[in-house]
Amino acid sequence: xxxxxxxxIDGIQNGAIYSVVAIPMVLIFKxxxxxxxAQGELAMIGAFFGFIFAVQAFSWPxxxxxxxxxxxxxxxxxxxxxALLRPFDPTDHLPVVLITLGIFxxxxxxxxxxxNYQARVMPSFFPTDFKAVWVIGGxxxxxxxxxxxxxxxxxxxxxxxxxxxxxxxxxxxAVSSNTESSRLVGVRVGRILSFGWALAxxxxxxxxxxxxxxxxxQPNMMAFVLIYALAAAxxxxxxxxxxxxxxxxxxxxxxSVGIGxxxxxxxxxxxSAAPLISPIVLLxxxxxxxxxxxxxxxxxxxx
Amino acid sequence: xxxxxxxxxxxxxSLALLATACGSxxxxxxxxxAASDAADAVExAASDAADAVExAxxxxxxxxxxxxxDEDAAQEAVEEAxxxxxxxxxxxxxxxxxxxxxxxxxxSIVAEITAAGYxxxxxxxxxxxxxxxxxxxxxxxxxxxxxxxxxxxxxxxTTAQSGAxxxxxxxxxxxxxxxxxxNANGGIGPDGLQLNLIIKxxxxxxxxxxxxxxxxxxxxxxxxxxxxxSPNTFSVxxxxxxxxxxxxxxxxxxxxxxxxxxxPWTSGLQMSYATxxxxxxxxxxxxxxxxxxxxxxxxDNDFGLAYEQGFDRFAEExxxxxxxxxxxxxxxxxxxxxxxxxxxxxxxxxxISMTAGNPCLLATQEAARAGITATAQAFxxxxxxxxxxxxxxxxxEAADQxxxxxxxxxxxTDPQYEADTYISWMNEQIDAAGLDSSVSLYATGYGQxxxxxxxxxxxxxxxxxxLSRTNxxxxxxxxxxxxxxxxxxxxxxMNGAEDAYxxxxxxxxxFDFATQSWIIEGGIIDLDxxxxxxxxxxxxxx
Numbered sequence: 001x002x003x004x005x006x007x008x009i010d011g012i013q014n015g016a017i018y019s020v021v022a023i024p025m026v027l028i029f030k031x032x033x034x035x036x037x038a039q040g041e042l043a044m045i046g047a048f049f050g051f052i053f054a055v056q057a058f059s060w061p062x063x064x065x066x067x068x069x070x071x072x073x074x075x076x077x078x079x080x081x082x083a084l085l086r087p088f089d090p091t092d093h094l095p096v097v098l099i100t101l102g103i104f105x106x107x108x109x110x111x112x113x114x115x116n117y118q119a120r121v122m123p124s125f126f127p128t129d130f131k132a133v134w135v136i137g138g139x140x141x142x143x144x145x146x147x148x149x150x151x152x153x154x155x156x157x158x159x160x161x162x163x164x165x166x167x168x169x170x171x172x173x174a175v176s177s178n179t180e181s182s183r184l185v186g187v188r189v190g191r192i193l194s195f196g197w198a199l200a201x202x203x204x205x206x207x208x209x210x211x212x213x214x215x216x217x218q219p220n221m222m223a224f225v226l227i228y229a230l231a232a233a234x235x236x237x238x239x240x241x242x243x244x245x246x247x248x249x250x251x252x253x254x255x256s257v258g259i260g261x262x263x264x265x266x267x268x269x270x271x272s273a274a275p276l277i278s279p280i281v282l283l284x285x286x287x288x289x290x291x292x293x294x295x296x297x298x299x300x301x302x303x
Numbered sequence: 304x305x306x307x308x309x310x311x312x313x314x315x316x317s318l319a320l321l322a323t324a325c326g327s328x329x330x331x332x333x334x335x336x337a338a339s340d341a342a343d344a345v346e347x348a349a350s351d352a353a354d355a356v357e358x359a360x361x362x363x364x365x366x367x368x369x370x371x372x373d374e375d376a377a378q379e380a381v382e383e384a385x386x387x388x389x390x391x392x393x394x395x396x397x398x399x400x401x402x403x404x405x406x407x408x409x410x411s412i413v414a415e416i417t418a419a420g421y422x423x424x425x426x427x428x429x430x431x432x433x434x435x436x437x438x439x440x441x442x443x444x445x446x447x448x449x450x451x452x453x454x455x456x457x458x459x460x461t462t463a464q465s466g467a468x469x470x471x472x473x474x475x476x477x478x479x480x481x482x483x484x485x486n487a488n489g490g491i492g493p494d495g496l497q498l499n500l501i502i503k504x505x506x507x508x509x510x511x512x513x514x515x516x517x518x519x520x521x522x523x524x525x526x527x528x529x530x531x532x533s534p535n536t537f538s539v540x541x542x543x544x545x546x547x548x549x550x551x552x553x554x555x556x557x558x559x560x561x562x563x564x565x566x567p568w569t570s571g572l573q574m575s576y577a578t579x580x581x582x583x584x585x586x587x588x589x590x591x592x593x594x595x596x597x598x599x600x601x602x603d604n605d606f607g608l609a610y611e612q613g614f615d616r617f618a619e620e621x622x623x624x625x626x627x628x629x630x631x632x633x634x635x636x637x638x639x640x641x642x643x644x645x646x647x648x649x650x651x652x653x654x655i656s657m658t659a660g661n662p663c664l665l666a667t668q669e670a671a672r673a674g675i676t677a678t679a680q681a682f683x684x685x686x687x688x689x690x691x692x693x694x695x696x697x698x699x700e701a702a703d704q705x706x707x708x709x710x711x712x713x714x715x716t717d718p719q720y721e722a723d724t725y726i727s728w729m730n731e732q733i734d735a736a737g738l739d740s741s742v743s744l745y746a747t748g749y750g751q752x753x754x755x756x757x758x759x760x761x762x763x764x765x766x767x768x769x770l771s772r773t774n775x776x777x778x779x780x781x782x783x784x785x786x787x788x789x790x791x792x793x794x795x796x797m798n799g800a801e802d803a804y805x806x807x808x809x810x811x812x813x814f815d816f817a818t819q820s821w822i823i824e825g826g827i828i829d830l831d832x833x834x835x836x837x838x839x840x841x842x843x844x845x
Contacts, residue, residue, distance in 0.1 A: 003644070003648045006644050006648075007641070007644060010640045010641055010644050011641075013640065014637075014638055014640055014641070017637065017638070108465070109465065112464075112465070112469055116470075116473065116739070116742055117469040117470035117472070117473070118470050118473070118661075118693050118742045118743075118744070119661045119664055119693070119697065120697075121697045128699075129699060129700065130668060130671035130672045130676075130699070130700065130701040131700075133672060140672070140673065140674065142672060214638065215637045215638055215665075216661055216664055216665060216697075218470075218661060219469070220466075220467055220469065220635065220661075221637065222637075223467060223635045223637075224633070224635050224636055224637045225637045228637075255641065256640070256641045256644070259641040259642065259645070260641060260644065260645055276633075
């Protein structure tokens with residue numbers, strides 16, 4: 001039983017990592033109805049921006065480095081949206097998705113060239129020492145993981161305020177709900193799309209800075225996380241920020257319990273991609289039975 | 304500008320973006336796919352390894368598996384290890400004196416080969432230790448001096464520069480930096496031939512390696528091609544041997560590269576993974592009580608599985624080891640929490656990490672977090688994780704007291720070797736070349752592999768007839784020198800068809816967090832000449 005609770009806690013701790021990548025993905029989907037495959041790499045580069053300010057070049061305190069990295073990442077996001085995506089017809093998804101894939105490769109290769117693939121030590125807001133563990137009834141709870149989960153809740157609250165209590169947020173929700181009508185009532189759609197990308201990249205950078213000390217800072221740090229984050233976003237509904245956050249935890253728990261108990265079963269134990277089974281099964285089940293996800297907006301088509 | 308035109312421009316631009324991404328020699332392979340592709344590609348090799356071990360176990364008379372020393376020899380060697388002082392730092396000679404010693408050693412190898420009359424005799428290449436290569440089956444347009452033109456020796460190298468295991472690409476870059484140094488300091492042989500290293504990125508995907516090697520053979524026609532990764536080396540071993548193109552010093556510790564009779568053009572360099580697994584087993588036999596429980600974290604590819612099979616075979620015959628829990632992890636996994644939780648639940652007395660690359664660091668951290676290092680009596684890193692700056696220092700106090708059979712190599716990022724003539728010189732050169740000497744794999748390429756390639760090439764160039772593929776093969780199989788990157792007491796050499804492994808020894812070291820150094824324990828173990836050849840057959844093993 002103790003092992004089961006440990007797996008549950010492991011799942012929640014890992015789930016927070018998936019959530020922080022899934023949330024920006026949902027923000028971009030809300031703005032553009034586009035799945036951004038480069039989201040993981042954009043977050044990764046955001047973490048490296050933080051590394052530049054906090055370690056490599058300036059030795060700034062981490063909170064200041066994180067703010068600077070978020071601003072830089074937001075500018076990068078706006079630049080990408082303006083220069084690479086806006087010229088395309090947003091309803092024609094194929095070229096747009098191809099571009100996000102291109103961005104994925106470019107960012108990964110550039111980061112590999114600049115910072116090398118050997119992992120770097122990223123400072124953390126929370127104690128990362130292996131002794132920074134609370135043991136409750138034999139179950140180990142890591143202090144930095146609790147820190148990441150609390151930060152995630154703060155991020156969600158901040159996003160709620162930005163989207164619901166600001167004029168920009170209102171416009172963002174309007175565009176997200178109906179682009180054409182918004183345009184007709186005078187919302188400057190282009191500017192709102194830039195805002196969406198900036199917001200997503202800034203929060204992506206913050207998320208990556210939070211989790212980098214846990215998963216090591218290196219160009220491939222998001223390779224696996226991206227797959228889990230996709231499943232998390234699809235589970236919660238691609239346009240629900242709250243759903244994506246919850247989805248992260250569900251994927252995390254399914255995975256830790258799945259690896260723990262299913263991997264003893266013979267055909268599964270010999271599969272090389274066993275850790276990917278739970279997110280992919282979850283993705284399939286959701287797309288089959290509830291394609292809009294748990295909290296996604298239902299689309300109603302009139303004949 | 305009309306919207307149509309904008310759209311066209313945008314499409315063109317996106318194509319350009321993709322082309323840029325593809326531009327770095329195949330970097331287009333999906334990063335997320337690379338690990339699973341590699342895993343798929345090696346599945347055959349892995350199951351072959353399993354079969355081989357099973358076969359060996361079925362046959363009760365067979366005490367040894369090709370490529371690994373037998374168990375008694377391993378145990379004896381662990382008991383009789385020779386003591387080393389001051390961590391094996393060698394600072395008595397200057398670099399100039401070392402270079403003079405190497406030149407002398409090479410000259411004596413050249414003299415021995417020449418005196419014995421080894422070389423090409425009709426269609427057969429003869430060399431020491433019963434070495435014999437049949438040239439009659441080589442392609443009609445095969446040339447012994449292919450790849451040597453205009454004062455240059457062209458050498459091909461496939462490696463992972465993208466994908467989950469991209470860090471390994473640093474080895475080739477480090478080797479290239481050493482080649483540049485050699486070029487600037489006289490080149491190869493009396494004519495001062497310049498080394499031209501062409502690196503191709505296969506993202507650790509074996510099918511890509513095949514395409515890249517085919518492309519290299521058709522376009523550049525290099526003097527030889529050296530490959531990284533076990534699945535990748537397997538995937539082109541047949542092609543290169545059929546085409547009589549040397550595949551020297553493969554960057555993988557699989558035991559299959561020691562097969563001079565069937566695959567004479569292929570060789571390896573490092574201590575084999577199978578031998579390392581036996582050393583772990585031998586240590587447990589000597590230091591633990593009966594009823595010992597072992598937990599092992601295994602990287603899920605042929606590299607990790609080679610360890611797993613080797614150790615499992617030992618454990619099944621051991622009276623001391625009661626049980627072994629193996630848990631595999633994906634090479635690209637973001638965290639190892641789930642796997643380590645399972646291992647911790649088995650309350651191991653001994654923990655062994657059978658992984659590589661960045662997971663070395665993750666495993667160190669997570670094993671400590673899960674309390675394994677507090678309760679287990681011993682915990683081992685694999686030899687490939689012997690890098691203070693890359694894996695141990697970043698893990699903080701969690702890295703304290705880990706044991707390692709380090710394959711005999713001095714860790715270039717261990718501060719105790721700042722006093723070592725060769726290591727300190729090498730780190731200066733790496734920094735001077737615009738690289739970062741704290742990236743340990745640069746030193747692996749520069750010192751371990753680069754140095755070895757150059758010694759073999761220099762010997763070949765001084766043999767009668769000058770530099771040729773056949774002379775290079777003889778030089779390689781006759782190579783026996785003191786490698787400056789190895790600890791004293793580790794022999795470095797092959798002997799034709801009789802001894803096909805360069806390194807068959809190891810140190811046993813313990814990481815000390817306070818000094819950030821490896822402290823050698825129990826001395827140096829050398830098993831030189833004791834690993835039998837491994838005639839690897841797909842589906843059967845050695």
